[in-house]
Amino acid sequence: MSEYGGEIGRRVLRFPRGLLWIVGIAVVLVAVTIAGLRATNLIQIGGTGKGIATNGVGMSDVLVIITNSGSTNSPGYTLTINKDGSGSIKYEKGTWYFKTYTDKTFSTGTFDSSHLAAILAQIKDVGTIPSHGCARSVSFGSTTSITYNGKTSSNISCLSKSDGKVFQDLRDAMQSISTRIQA
Numbered sequence: 001m002s003e004y005g006g007e008i009g010r011r012v013l014r015f016p017r018g019l020l021w022i023v024g025i026a027v028v029l030v031a032v033t034i035a036g037l038r039a040t041n042l043i044q045i046g047g048t049g050k051g052i053a054t055n056g057v058g059m060s061d062v063l064v065i066i067t068n069s070g071s072t073n074s075p076g077y078t079l080t081i082n083k084d085g086s087g088s089i090k091y092e093k094g095t096w097y098f099k100t101y102t103d104k105t106f107s108t109g110t111f112d113s114s115h116l117a118a119i120l121a122q123i124k125d126v127g128t129i130p131s132h133g134c135a136r137s138v139s140f141g142s143t144t145s146i147t148y149n150g151k152t153s154s155n156i157s158c159l160s161k162s163d164g165k166v167f168q169d170l171r172d173a174m175q176s177i178s179t180r181i182q183a
Contacts, residue, residue: 063113064120065147066177075101076142079181085113089181110180116173120146122166126153129167134158144174 063083070076075092086108091101123129126146131154143155159171 063117063148066174067145067147069143071142074142077101077181079177081111081113081116081177083113083117085109085111087111104181106180111177112173116177119166119169119173120148123170125149125151127151129153129156129170130159130163131155132158134160146170146174 061082061084062080064081066079066081068077068079070092077089077091079087079089081087087106087110088104089106090103120126126148129146134155134157142157144157146153146156156171156174159167161168163171
């Protein structure tokens with residue numbers, strides 16, 4: 001009986017390699033899913049029209065919320081732009097290549113909100129912004145979406161010359177905004 005009991009003990013202690021791979025893949029999939037849900041929640045929280053914007057301005061004063069996923073080399077962020085051209089940016093916490101990113105508040109007139117508002121008024125529903133893939137670097141690639149009037153766009157960083165002029169104008173406005181926040 002002790003000989004039989006020892007055999008059962010050895011079988012229980014074995015851990016199949018295939019199962020280890022399955023568990024590892026499952027952990028990675030769960031982590032990716034959680035990261036995606038976290039980014040989505042940032043968009044939904046910002047786009048509800050409830051609460052207070054990050055710089056103390058009421059949500060009714062918010063023009064648009066821009067969410068960037070970040071990449072290997074830079075943090076993701078949520079940028080709130082108000083109707084008066086002021087705004088605030090909140091970065092994901094962490095250090096990227098020995099640089100720490102600090103949340104900021106921007107004063108009135110920092111962003112050309114009237115031009116951005118005119119573009120968004122032409123588009124009306126940012127959910128209609130074309131959604132198509134584009135080549136991006138694994139390390140430097142990120143996705144950027146806009147929440148306007150409670151609706152969220154697809155990845156606007158993939159807009160191209162083949163898209164309508166209003167979408168190209170939006171892409172150009174986003175590049176200008178990106179330059180402002182990096183200054």
